[in-house]
Amino acid sequence: MKNSFLISCIFTFCSQATFAQKETTIISVKSASDAPTINRNIYGHFAEHLGRSVYGGFFVGDTSKIPNTKGVRNDIIKALKDLKIPNLRWPGGCFADTYHWKDGIGPKEQRTTIVNQWWGGVTEDNSFGTHDFLNMCELLGAEPYLSGNVGSGTVQELSDWIQYTNFAGKSPMSDLRKKNGRTEPWKVTYWGIGNEAWGCGGNMTADYYAGEYRKYATFMSDWGNKEGLIRIASGSNSSDYNWTETLMKNIPLNLLGGIGVHHYSVINWDKKGDAVDYTEEQYFKTMKEALKMEELVTKHSAIMDKYDPKKKVAMIVDEWGGWYDVEKGTNPGFLYQQNTLRDAVLAGATLNIFNNHADRVRMANLAQCVNVLQAVILTDKAKMILTPTYHVMQLYSVHQDAKLLPINFQSPLYSYNGETLPAISASASKDKNGLVHISLVNIDSKNSNKVEIDTTELGVKNFSGKIITSKKIQDYNSFENPGKIVPVAFKDFENKKGKLEITIPPFSVIVVEGK
Structure with missing residues (x-):
């Protein structure tokens, strides 16, 4: 250069x-x-089984006329590699706490279907599952971040998933992985223990979730992954500082690799406003909500510092971005919205905040990557476009792994x-x-x-x-x-x-x- x-x-x-x-x-x-150092994972993304994020977004199937690699669109692969995508969170979101990973492995024609109760009430055929996602991450050169099912799942189910993805030796789950065509484990490092446990993940209290987290984390073994597992707690809803305090106080630090924070720039949850046809007043209020991230990160960090002064536990802002009304004529449960220069400014300001708090913020995930909320990529059948947010994140990729x-x-x-x-x-x-x-x-x-x-x-x-x-x-x-x-x-x-x-x-x- x-x-x-x-x-x-x-x-x-x-x-x-x-x-x-x-x-x-x-x-x-x-x-x-x-x-x-500014952790490259601050520039992470999020892919949920929601609307056209996975199906019709990333995944078109290997019989599609759209050029693909094992069903994943080649143009999206190239765009995300050009973006230097460091990590990708999956399968949710709210969907994660209704997802049972064994439904998404084995011959596709034999997979169980479910109804996506959170997003549009559509039938989920599980044709995109663990192998598809982890193999796609390999194509992208991105670290996978798997969200485990705590809301409707079991400790055994999550423990088995880790063994299936990470264990190289002989075991029931590694034998099953090999039977399904994958000999070597993927060695997944990042694991979320539930999602939004205070809401769609179970409507739990902070005290109750802390106990559940301790139980799940105890049975999560690294199965030979020399890097070890990074266990990530379902964090607070925006300014719920009591949630962070309760988790930091009640979870042993040796079980806690990261703690989440979710914050969306929404001016009114009942009437969010149009993604394109907005006034200066709506723009101002959106930016006010976006800049609130500075206060949130500062105050949550201060709480974490009380219990973890050496900053061993990472703050993981694993859902952030602008959220507006869906585009006219689209399914309200699909959360499809356009992306203007307002979103570019929102992204740039938010990423500056994360960079400046790199001592504690070590991962973040923009919601979401393709066709949902503040997406960096939008698709329409064979067509694909890059949004203003994409261009900002590509410009900012120079900060990845650089010294603040x-x-x-x-x-x-x-x-x-x-x-x-x-x-x-x-x-x-x-x-x-x-x-x-x-x-x-x-x-x-x-x-x-x-x-x-x-x-x-x-x-x-x-x-x-x-x-x-x-x-x-x-x-x-x-x-x-x-x-x-x-x-x-x-x-x-x-x-x-x-x-x-x-x-x-x-x-x-x-x-x-x-x-």
């Missing part, structure tokens, strides 16, 4: 001359020997109807090759913001750029116009005496790269 800056921006106005200018924000980026660089600045404000939010969010890192990356987001829907970055300490001399632009924030990539929002050359910046000056357009995301 050349020793240069790469500045990639996502924004929506063609003429920067029309931008309102504000005072310059000075951004300080420093090296710190004790700074954490502490960043300091006072953000200008984005004001609407008497309320304010920080307009600018940022994070920075330095990778193993010495490349420095700085991610900048301007959530302001009308005003540009100027930033000045002192590049002297960073050793920056040359830079170049790319930009994604459109006419308005509601724009998106459609099947009729899949290339409406794509990167193009960007040169509107200045480097003066070791200071990089950038004007960040409204609702924009920028990544600066240099050495």
